[in-house]
Amino acid sequence: MSYYSDTPSVDDELESLGWYHFDLSRHAAEALLLSNGKDGSYLLRNSHEGPGSFALSVRAKDSVKHFHVTRKSSGYAFGFNEFASLQDFVSHFANQPLLGSETGTLIVLKCPYPWRVEEPSIYESVRVHTAMQTGRTESDLVANAPSFGTKEGYLVKLGAVVKNWKQRWFTLNRNELKYFKDKMFDEPIRTLDLTACSAVQFDYSKDRVNCFCLVFPERTFYLCAKSGVEADEWIKIIRWKLSHIRKER
Structure with missing residues (x-):
């Protein structure tokens, strides 16, 4: 599933990532993480905002938060941080796994959710209501998403x-x-x-x-x-x- 037709090295890099879920929708990511994941489960997926835009979906207890990740010529931008390569991006999760939420608590990126799993058909049918909050501070980059099932x-x-x-x-x-x-x-x-x-x-x-x-x-x-x-x-x-x-x- 090539996402960048003109940058095969980036394709290979992303496709070798076990927790990159390609075109998984925002709603399906929430259903997947809340049904089968656990607190701290996370995955990377394509964003609807177009080529070069991704979203990191993280389960935080009974909700799922979404963070913007952007592919630039210099690497990957995540919040206020930039990483020269995907490996640096992954290492960031391993060494600095805490993200602040809007409630002041911390979200721990504990375990990647692999894409090679069987997904029940409910993920294609269920729709949930979510809201994305954006701004210029780190707390503003956190999504306000109601519990799955609304x-x-x-x-x-x-x-x-x-x-x-x-x-x-x-x-x-x-x-x-x-x-x-x-x-x-x-x-x-x-x-x-x-x-x-x-x-x-x-x-x-x-x-x-x-x-x-x-x-x-x-x-x-x-x-x-x-x-x-x-x-x-x-x-x-x-x-x-x-x-x-x-x-x-």
């Missing part, structure tokens, strides 16, 4: 008593699925505790497309997304959460 959007919900369908704004954070009358409302109509949910799956019993259901002891909730892809994303991310809930029991 999602929000409009879904159409079947009423419990009056069997009509109404659009609601849903947010998923940690083990709570909340729905609101609309996006601008602060107070949810209801909060669903996913620790009590036994299953989530596509549903074909209703005369609607892109429908799925969440099964709780007292009730089954029927929801419809605007597309099959969107419904699949909701199902996969909730299943991911349910699997982690069961592991913790």
